[in-house]
Amino acid sequence: MNRSNEKQLLTISKFLSLVLRHKPETIGIRLDENGWADVEVLIEKAGIYGVSFDKEILKEVVTTNSKNRFAFNETMDKIRASQGHSVAIDLGYSNQKPPEILYHGTGEKSVPSILSTGLEKRGRQHVHLSNDRETAIKVGERHGRPFVFKVLAGQMYDDGFIFYLSDNGVWLTDNVPAKYLLQ
Secondary structure (H helix, E strand, C coil), rough: HHHHHHHHHHHHHHHHHHHHHHCCCCCCCCCCCCEEEEEEHHHHHHHHHHCCCHHHHHHHHHHCCCCCCCCCCCCCCCCHHHHHCCCCCCCCCCCCCCCCCCEEEEEHHHHHHHHHEEEEECCCCCEEEECCHHHHHHHCCCCCCCEEEEEEHHHHHHHCCCCCCCCCEEECEEEEEEHHHEE
């Protein structure tokens, strides 16, 4: 893949994150109750907005995204973001028992606040947790100098907290009280 193509795919991926996770109204599309958007309508409205791509390029964005942020339905006529929505949708995930330990990456500057209030979903539908420390470090780097919390997910589950596993392997929960965090 050449540099120009990589840049185009990244631009489209960021655009899809905006309209499929946060602001579908930006281009005048509607997500159904499970977050799905019609592929043909998405392509048409994106083009009007000035972001042009076809179904083949869209497939390439979905299949090459290292974080598997997007998914097609079985017939590939609908697309959605796998998680990270700030708009209210039901992804249809079922409650699952998480591993004993999960990880959450953040910036060092957020540590005192998190130790006080725990992990909160804020503008998103869920708190995002990862299976491994390396992924959490990468997430934390987006917020400055990274810091990784160990989350006592098994204990939380035993205490009645609900966990979901997204299509792209991110663990989701409503909140993580500070007592379940290890530094």
